[in-house]
Amino acid sequence: MLQLSFIRENKELTIKGLKKKRFKNPQQVIDELLALDNKRRETQTERDGVLARSNAISKEIGGLMKAGKKEEAEALKTETSTLKIREKELTESLNNYEKSLTEILYQIPNLPHESVPEGATAEDNEVVYESALAKNLPQMSEGALPHWELIKKYDIIDFDLGIKISGAGFPVYKGKGARLQRALVNFFLDEAVKAGYIEIQPPIVVNEDSGYATGQLPDKEGQMYFVNADGLYLIPTAEVPITNLYRDVILKEEELPIKNVGFTPCFRREAGSWGAHVRGLNRLHQFDKVEIVQITKPQNSYQTHQLMCDYVASILDKLELPYRILRLSGGDISFNAALCYDFEVYSAAQQRWLEVSSVSNFETFQANRLKLRYKDENGKTQLLHTLNGSALALPRILAALLENNQTPEGIKLPKVIHQYAGFETI
């Protein structure tokens, strides 16, 4: 959520940013917002005055009662009744203004960083980096299979069993498939710990407050599984519980930056997002992901963003996968992010790029809802910047590993995984 004070002081900048994000009617929405804000402040000033008067009278009555001057006290009481009525009216309209303001603010996306390219769709994303392997994309030999065939051939992932016990999009990993998943998770976690991230095992259900603080609620309510009896949401990503560890927290400067990594299953209803390109492991209701989260001082966040991207790139290099990095355009970037780089791995058999990671800087957008702040060197309380990225999501990595490494002799795993998996070939 953007800060009202920022919008008030940077109106034109805000509108310009919203246009880049392809937000409709920015001028009109911001005008409306600021008009409401003015009314809110006028109302609050008046109400504060009424309350100040009431407080003074109450004190006076207290003194008179003590002194035994009952009649004078009674006389003052009559004045407060008028004040009380006015106060009630003002409080009610103040609440209404605040409610409307919050509703509008909830609908306004984060402003894009200046480096975000203009554009409406994924077509306008900018390729900023291609790995060495990506410059010579692997060509599959005759008879190469997509992963959804390979998993059957080697009996390592079973979608039909998943359908039987849960439903579509809940695969069952078996044998070497299960062991490879476990190996990849351990590899990702160990690498992150080596890079200085503190490992976190958070709950995988969260309450409503957490959903609001990281921005899943109120908009994306339908995207999360909901446990009705207890009012809990299954997390769509570890970002939600890990970032919420720092909700309503004022950190000390020396505690920064916060670097956390967590492995969790992720649950997504993906309502209405199924189509031709989501076969097999490309889109699931439940999948595993290792997520990195950082919290930094405002002045450091873009440098940190770059370091996080370098980190993700290093993992993909170690996995020997061809990948490229995209800088998302204003229209394609997520609601919350100021800057987002997508990592895509090339799937040779599908002849497609698969998104395996997004590394985003949210600046103060999440921190504002989280009330996540720190005391700066002048003792002032300031919002922090939050960042996160997948490092990495399992299914599409698995798909690419299977497809790109298939040979007549089986699927040859990259070297770094041998120790972790306990085998070299599937």
Added chain:
RNA sequence: AGAGGGAUGGCAGAGCGGUUUAAUGCGGCGGUCUUGAAAACCGUUGACUGUAACAGGUCCGGGGGUUCGAAUCCCUCUCCCUCUGCCA
């Protein structure tokens, strides 16, 4: 799941209808003293809103009510603790 108790500033903890502008202690910060440190002493120490700056206003788990006046009384929700039960 049943019965009972509780939720107050970074922490501990008093206050139970009107100098609460929330006591006191610990911790933090600054100072005096000291070659330096410790100890002692003195001072200082929350968030939000608002203002050009003051002022003013809000916040004692959340929400609602009673009252001229609520941390304090009432209702309600949430969470925590103790005992009993169940259980990986």
